Each structure stands twice: as C-alpha cells, then as structure tokens.
Amino acid sequence: MSIERKLLDLKKRKEAAYKGGGEARIEKQHKKGKLTARERLEILLDEGSFEEFDVLKVHRCTNFGLENNKIAGDGIVTGFGTIDGRPVYVFSQDFTVLGGSLSETFAEKIVKVMEMSAKSGIPLIGLNDSGGARIQEGIESLAGYADIFLRNVMYSGVVPQISAIMGPCAGGAVYSPAITDFIFMVKKSSYMFLTGPKVVKTVLNEDVSTEDLGGASIHSTKSGIAHFVYESDEEVLLQIRRLMSFLPLNNKEKTPLKKTNDAVDRIEPTLNKIVPSDPNKPYDIKEVINLIVDDNDFLEVQPLYATNIVIGFARFNGRSVGIVANQPKSLAGTLDISSSEKAARFVRFCDAFNIPLVTLEDVPGFLPGTKQEYGGIIKCGAKLLYAFAEATVPKITIILRKAYGGAYCVMSSKHIRGDINYAWPSAEIAVMGPKGAVEIIFAKEIMKADNRDEAAAKFEKEYRDKFANPYSAALRGYIEDVIEPKYTRFKIIKALEILKNKEDSNPMKKHGNIPL
Ligand code: HXC
Numbered sequence: 001m002s003i004e005r006k007l008l009d010l011k012k013r014k015e016a017a018y019k020g021g022g023e024a025r026i027e028k029q030h031k032k033g034k035l036t037a038r039e040r041l042e043i044l045l046d047e048g049s050f051e052e053f054d055v056l057k058v059h060r061c062t063n064f065g066l067e068n069n070k071i072a073g074d075g076i077v078t079g080f081g082t083i084d085g086r087p088v089y090v091f092s093q094d095f096t097v098l099g100g101s102l103s104e105t106f107a108e109k110i111v112k113v114m115e116m117s118a119k120s121g122i123p124l125i126g127l128n129d130s131g132g133a134r135i136q137e138g139i140e141s142l143a144g145y146a147d148i149f150l151r152n153v154m155y156s157g158v159v160p161q162i163s164a165i166m167g168p169c170a171g172g173a174v175y176s177p178a179i180t181d182f183i184f185m186v187k188k189s190s191y192m193f194l195t196g197p198k199v200v201k202t203v204l205n206e207d208v209s210t211e212d213l214g215g216a217s218i219h220s221t222k223s224g225i226a227h228f229v230y231e232s233d234e235e236v237l238l239q240i241r242r243l244m245s246f247l248p249l250n251n252k253e254k255t256p257l258k259k260t261n262d263a264v265d266r267i268e269p270t271l272n273k274i275v276p277s278d279p280n281k282p283y284d285i286k287e288v289i290n291l292i293v294d295d296n297d298f299l300e301v302q303p304l305y306a307t308n309i310v311i312g313f314a315r316f317n318g319r320s321v322g323i324v325a326n327q328p329k330s331l332a333g334t335l336d337i338s339s340s341e342k343a344a345r346f347v348r349f350c351d352a353f354n355i356p357l358v359t360l361e362d363v364p365g366f367l368p369g370t371k372q373e374y375g376g377i378i379k380c381g382a383k384l385l386y387a388f389a390e391a392t393v394p395k396i397t398i399i400l401r402k403a404y405g406g407a408y409c410v411m412s413s414k415h416i417r418g419d420i421n422y423a424w425p426s427a428e429i430a431v432m433g434p435k436g437a438v439e440i441i442f443a444k445e446i447m448k449a450d451n452r453d454e455a456a457a458k459f460e461k462e463y464r465d466k467f468a469n470p471y472s473a474a475l476r477g478y479i480e481d482v483i484e485p486k487y488t489r490f491k492i493i494k495a496l497e498i499l500k501n502k503e504d505s506n507p508m509k510k511h512g513n514i515p516l
Contacts, residue, residue: 017055017072021096029096034167034189035233037077037094040127043237044090045081052079053112059105064136071097078109080122083244086256089117092127095167099131102173106134107144114151121250123160125240128177129167129190145172152179157352159250162243164236165190165226170214178225181349182243182301184236185216185226192219192226224305224342242299246313246320248353255320255355260294264317264493268292271485275362275401275426279468282328285310285360288400289323292316292489298323301346306338307331311346316358317493322350325360326411328401335407336367337380344383351391356496359388359412362401364433381410382515389416390506394499396492399423399470399479405432414478419502420495421479422488423470429478430467434460437467 001009018038020026026036035043041050055077058070075097080089091110093100110126117124133141152161156179163177164184169192177183177192185192193214200206200213212218219226228243230236248255268291274283290296293314300312308331311324324343326333350357366372366381388395388410396419397412408429412418423429431437438446438459449455466472470482483491506512 013056013072020073020075020094021071021098025096032189033232034095034129034186036096037092037100037127037129040166040233040237041077041081041090041092043234044125044127044240045083045088046085049081050079050090051081052077054078054109057105057109059103059134059137061103061134061137061140063138066136069098073097074103074105074109075100076106076109078113080113080116083241086244086249087120087122088244089113089122089124090127091124093130093167095129095131098134100129100167101131101134102141102144103134103137104140104144107141107147111144111147111151114148114155118151118155118158121159121252123162123244123247123249124155125162125164125244126176126180127164127166128169128173129165130173131168132171132173142172145176148176149179152176156181157251160244160247160353162240164240165192165216166233166236170194170196182227183219183225184228184230184240185219186233186236187216187229187231189233191215220302221304224302224338227301229304243313246299246315246355248320248355251353253354255353257318258294258315258320260315260318262294262317265490267486268489269486271488274485275424279401279428280332282332284329285325285327285333285362285400288360288488289314289325292492293323294318302342306336306342308333308336309339309343311343313355314358316489316496319356319496321356321358321496322346323358323360324412326363328362331367332364333362333402334364334367335381335384335410336372337375337377340377340380340384344380344387347384347387347391351387351393354393356394356396356499357388357391357412358492359395359397359418361397361399361403361408361411363404363407363411364402365405365407379515381406385410385416386512386514388412390512391417392504392506394496394502395419396495396499397421398483398488398492399427399429400485401426401428402433403427403429403473417504419499422481422483422491423473423479424485424488425470425482426485427470427473427479427482428464428468429470429473434463434468437463 056072059074075094078091161180162182163180166186174192191210191214197208216229220229289298298314310327395412414421442459446452446455473479
C-alpha cells in the first residue's frame with residue numbers, strides 16, 4: 001500500500017472514531033442541551049492542546065450482538081492537554097456510544113490516564129455522562145469500575161482529581177466521583193444517585209422524580225455531594241478551568257502564583273466598622289473575604305450547603321489560599337454536623353496539596369440540641385478538630401468576634417498549631433457566651449436576688465467586661481497580636497510570606513484514624 005493510501009486509511013479510521021455514535025445521536029445529545037464528549041474537551045482545554053490516547057481501541061464483547069457494534073474509542077475520549085498552559089489528564093464519556101456505558105475496554109482507557117497522571121504528578125479531570133455498567137458485558141464492567149475506584153483512592157492526595165457530572169451517573173458509578181476532590185454538576189441535565197426512582201418506588205413506595213432524587217439542586221443544597229453547580233455544560237467547563245488556576249499540579253508542588261496589581265498594603269477602613277457593636281447582630285463574612293483577598297476574587301466551594309461556614313479559594317499577593325470562615329448570617333455561625341464535615345474535608349484537601357489556610361473566626365459554639373447530638377455532632381465536630389490539628393500547611397487565624405468554648409479550640413487555634421493568630425479588638429475569646437456563663441456560675445445569686453433580670457444583667461456585664469475581649473488570650477500569647485481590622489489584608493500577606501517555607505510534620509504512622 002502506498003504511503004498516500006496508508007495516510008488516507010488512517011484519516012478514515014480517525015474520522016469514524018470522531019463521529020462517535022453518529023449524527024442522529026449527536027443531535028439527540030444537543031437537543032437535551034448537552035455537548036458531546038469532544039466538544040466538552042474543546043472548551044475545557046487550551047485550544048489545540050489536546051492529545052488523544054487509544055482513539056482506535058474497541059471493546060472485545062461478543063454478547064447480544066455487540067460483536068457487530070464496535071465503535072473506535074468505545075465511548076470514551078481520553079488523553080492530555082493544558083489549561084492556561086498547565087498540563088492535565090482528562091477523560092470524557094461519550095453518551096452517543098452505547099449511552100457512554102462502561103465496558104472493560106472503556107475502564108482500561110480511564111485507568112491508563114489515571115496511572116499516567118499519578119506517575120507524572122498531573123491532575124486528572126473526568127467528565128461523566130454514562131448509563132453505567134455496560135449491561136451486555138456483565139461482570140467485566142464491574143471489575144472495570146473497581147479498577148477505577150482503587151486508583152481514585154490510591155491517587156487521592158497525590159494529584160487533584162476533579163469530576164464533572166454532565167448527564168446520568170447512577171448505581172455504583174457514583175463512587176468514583178465521590179472519592180475525587182471536587183464534583184461539578186450541570187443544572188437540570190445531570191443527576192447522581194445510587195438507586196433510581198423506579199427502585200425507590202418498588203422498595204419504599206415513594207414517588208420521586210430523577211431531579212428531586214439526585215439532581216444538581218439537591219446535591220448542592222441538601223446532600224452537599226456537589227461542590228459546584230452551574231447552568232450549562234459550557235459554564236461548568238469554564239469554572240473547572242477557574243478552579244484549576246488555584247491548585248498546584250500535585251502534592252509536591254507549591255501553590256501557583258497569579259500576578260496581581262492589587263496592592264499588598266491596601267487598607268480597608270470599612271473593616272473597622274463591619275462587626276456590629278451588638279454581639280447578637282449578624283453581618284456577612286463574605287463581605288470581609290471579598291475586601292481582603294486579591295481583586296475580590298473568591299471561588300466559593302459548596303456555597304449553598306451548610307451556609308453557616310464559608311469555604312473556598314482566593315489569593316493573597318498572587319498566592320492561593322484556602323479560606324475557612326464562620327458565617328454569622330447563617331445559624332449565627334455555629335458549627336453543626338454539616339458545616340463541620342464540609343470544612344473538615346476542605347481543610348484536608350488544602351493540607352494535602354500545600355495550600356495555606358486562612359481561618360476567619362466568629363463562632364458562638366457548637367449548635368446544641370437533640371437533632372445534633374443524635375446525629376453525631378461529637379464525632380463530626382471532631383473531624384474538623386482533627387483536620388485542623390493534623391494540617392501542617394501555614395495556618396493563619398483571625399478572630400473577628402466570637403471564639404467560644406470547644407469551637408475556639410477547633411477553629412485553627414494556637415493550641416492545635418495555628419502559626420499566626422490575630423484578633424480584632426471586637427474579639428470575645430472565652431469558655432462560653434456571657435448569658436450561658438452567668439446562668440451557671442451565678443445561679444444561686446440570681447435566684448436570691450429581688451430582681452432576677454437585673455441581677456443577671458449585672459453579672460453578665462461583669463463577665464463580658466472580664467472575658468468578652470481579646471486581651472485574656474493576648475496576655476497568655478494565645479494570639480500573636482490584636483490588630484486594627486483595616487490592616488488585615490497586609491497582615492495576612494506578611495504572615496503568608498514569612499511562613500512560605502514553613503515545615504512541620506506529624507509522627508510516623510500508617511495513617512491516623514479520623515472519626516469518620
Ligand atoms: C448498554 C446502554 C446502557 C447500558 C444506555 N445504553 N445505558 N447500553 N449498557 N448501561 C444505550 C441504550 O441502549 C441506547 O442505545 C443508548 O445507550 C441511549 O440510551 P437511551 O435509553 O436511549 O437514552 P435516555 O433515554 O437518555 O436514557 C438514559 C438512561 C437509560 C436513563 C441512562 O439509558 C438507562 O436507564 N440506562 C440503563 C441504566 C442502568 O441501569 N445501568 C446499569 C446500572 S448498574 P441506542 O443504540 O438505542 O442508542 C451499574 C452498576 C455499576 O451501573 C456498579 C459499579 C460498581
């Protein structure tokens with residue numbers, strides 16, 4: 001065969017693969033408002049950067065006529081490319097080929113890019129759009145899933161693993177995304193659940209729609225499974241690019257730097273007045289975050305779930321940090337089961353990938369009550385304590401207002417290796433809030449008083465004057481300094497700079513036993 005014919009043959013083979021399941025199925029995909037696997041990669045990756053692997057690979061199944069239904073690539077597009085010039089490995093499931101269902105071959109293609117990403121220290125991004133295990137293959141496809149799960153676990157904390165759910169994701173298939181670091185979902189066109197509405201009806205006689213069982217709105221508000229939810233495929237892909245800009249490529253790299261013109265010593269007088277003088281009055285911690293970070297650029301993670309804690313990525317003088325902040329506007333900023341778990345996982349992600357932690361604290365304590373106790377707040381609060389305590393990245397804490405009780409200890413306090421801890425003059429650092437405290441220590445005196453309310457108010461004032469300030473903590477060196485709020489940005493930048501080469505370690509062990 002002449003070289004011309006060989007080249008033509010190669011072109012034909014590749015063109016066939018690029019068509020996936022064919023025009024009709026591509027049109028069906030578009031009609032659902034979804035892009036194809038290849039169109040998605042075009043948006044996700046820098047133009048012209050994609051290099052594909054195994055484009056000609058086909059399945060080996062001979063059941064139920066599948067031997068006559070082989071499409072090059074087998075319903076999954078894999079390879080590598082760049083995002084803002086930085087490398088990533090990718091896979092993108094092609095729903096137009098047998099519903100993006102996972103065969104043995106399909107799994108082998110994913111496993112290949114997973115292994116290559118871990119060996120080279122390059123993040124892995126998976127775009128999921130699949131009807132699950134390829135039913136015609138049976139057990140081989142289950143084995144393929146397990147091969148993927150194992151690598152998700154092995155490479156957790158080695159390279160960032162990101163999942164986008166852009167169509168169906170059901171049954172055991174949800175476990176690969178669940179193990180990865182961040183899950184993106186597309187509103188209305190994606191869903192994740194273990195058992196679908198039909199099984200729910202059979203087993204529990206409950207009527208529930210696909211959307212109400214596992215749609216993006218449920219997972220972004222009720223379950224907390226989805227970290228980011230956006231309107232369209234395109235928006236999800238662009239936001240993955242944004243997230244990647246905050247992350248290092250692997251666990252050995254430092255966080256990336258992004259040039260900024262935002263002055264390091266920018267003074268924000270608004271901060272001096274942002275905390276209301278009434279300790280029971282809320283304010284929005286996100287205003288504080290936006291005022292101190294570079295260019296108002298804060299990428300919030302799980303913004304609609306457990307809103308009493310705010311987590312996300314930002315930069316100070318170009319350097320990425322993870323921010324953990326109590327939100328006084330929601331449940332008074334108390335720590336409960338969901339917010340503790342939400343923050344704990346984020347702290348562990350940042351620690352695994354050398355991203356410094358900036359904690360903004362205004363926490364009246366843990367949320368009381370039977371619902372929380374029965375649900376295991378002890379164990380869940382302990383997760384956050386554990387995560388902050390074991391983290392060895394630079395840890396900077398600013399106490400804005402309340403820092404009471406166990407929650408004071410948990411929120412990256414000095415005692416669990418906070419590196420540089422500052423407080424604003426509005427800080428109240430004590431064992432418990434004034435009202436609760438006087439009801440216990442002055443119970444007898446209040447009972448005996450002619451006017452109990454007056455007596456309680458007097459003792460409350462006494463307690464407040466003594467403890468509801470940052471100075472008892474400053475006297476003992478539990479905070480480095482009491483700072484004027486308007487200088488907070490500059491103080492954090494200087495702290496990050498001095499901690500740049502900080503090294504700390506934990507005792508040798510196989511692994512700890514975080515209270516799961
Ligand atoms: C093989 C599949 C398939 C599958 C879909 N297809 N799912 N082929 N194995 N799992 C094929 C269809 O036959 C069809 O082929 C094409 O993909 C598109 O499917 P449609 O049904 O036409 O699409 P749609 O109406 O959008 O419905 C999508 C769907 C539905 C909701 C995902 O296809 C569906 O329910 N599929 C089965 C889901 C499932 O039960 N999977 C196994 C779960 S068990 P043609 O040729 O007509 O285009 C599992 C275990 C994993 O996954 C365990 C891991 C540990």
